[in-house]
Amino acid sequence: MEMYRIRTKFEKIKLEENMEKLLLQTRKNCRYPKHKIIEIVKKVSKNYSNGGYTLESVCKNAGVPYRTWRDWWIRYYANRDNPEHKWYFLAEVAGLWENAQCIADSIKKEELIEAAETMLMKRMRGWEYKQTTTTLKMKTDKNGNERLVPIGYNIVNKLVLPHAGLIQFVLKTLAPHKYGDCSNKTKSNDNQTGNFRRRTIEEIEAEILELEQGY
Numbered sequence: 455m456e457m458y459r460i461r462t463k464f465e466k467i468k469l470e471e472n473m474e475k476l477l478l479q480t481r482k483n484c485r486y487p488k489h490k491i492i493e494i495v496k497k498v499s500k501n502y503s504n505g506g507y508t509l510e511s512v513c514k515n516a517g518v519p520y521r522t523w524r525d526w527w528i529r530y531y532a533n534r535d536n537p538e539h540k541w542y543f544l545a546e547v548a549g550l551w552e553n554a555q556c557i558a559d560s561i562k563k564e565e566l567i568e569a570a571e572t573m574l575m576k577r578m579r580g581w582e583y584k585q586t587t588t589t590l591k592m593k594t595d596k597n598g599n600e601r602l603v604p605i606g607y608n609i610v611n612k613l614v615l616p617h618a619g620l621i622q623f624v625l626k627t628l629a630p631h632k633y634g635d636c637s638n639k640t641k642s643n644d645n646q647t648g649n650f651r652r653r654t655i656e657e658i659e660a661e662i663l664e665l666e667q668g669y
Contacts, residue, residue, distance in 0.1 A: 486518070488543050491526065494518050495547040499554035505561035527551075578624065578662060580616040584609055621662070 486494070494516045501512040510520045526544065533539035534548070589606040625633040 491544070492547055494523075495526075495544070495551055498523065499547070499550045503554035503557040505558055505565075574620070574624070577617045578621050580614050582611055582613050585612050586610075 497516045498509075498512050498518075501507060501515060502509060509523075513520045513523045526541070529541040530544040530548065533541060534545060536542060587608045587610070588604050589608065590602040591605045592600055593603050594600050622633070
């Protein structure tokens with residue numbers, strides 16, 4: 455047991471030494487000339503503005519560690535008003551990088567809106583899914599140990615009904631002239647207010663189809 459502790463400690467020391475060497479080598483390899491940095495910034499900006507990629511992945515594709523990339527811009531923005539500073543040369547491509555970030559953010563927002571609209575439509579329409587339940591039974595194996603084993607499966611179709619409140623909200627938002635607040639109008643004898651009344655599933659589906667075709 456004592457030999458095992460000594461060997462483990464020795465391996466730990468060697469691992470720390472190797473990590474230090476690797477870190478020094480990485481720092482050495484990350485020393486880029488100015489023209490190379492400009493080329494990398496242009497490549498990263500172009501790929502990042504296309505959307506669909508993380509900044510870490512486009513940095514890796516351009517051959518620069520993400521931390522190095524981040525350090526470049528930290529140093530630049532800390533002294534970007536000083537033309538004499540050694541990192542002021544990044545001003546040449548700073549606008550390109552800032553524009554790429556704006557485009558990437560815009561693409562992300564569009565993707566989020568699209569995903570939200572898809573989920574919204576799913577909640578409005580409702581959906582079906584299959585639910586599987588497993589029946590277990592305690593059995594004893596040949597060694598005398600008890601364990602649970604599946605003896606049957608039951609698959610049931612489940613239905614999630616359309617969300618009535620969400621449908622009403624969407625109708626009032628997209629067509630306020632037709633489904634807006636009509637509380638100031640004269641109430642009918644059955645206490646229904648304008649067009650905003652309780653509808654059947656068939657009527658709701660017809661309204662959704664009408665909205666999809668009109669918008």
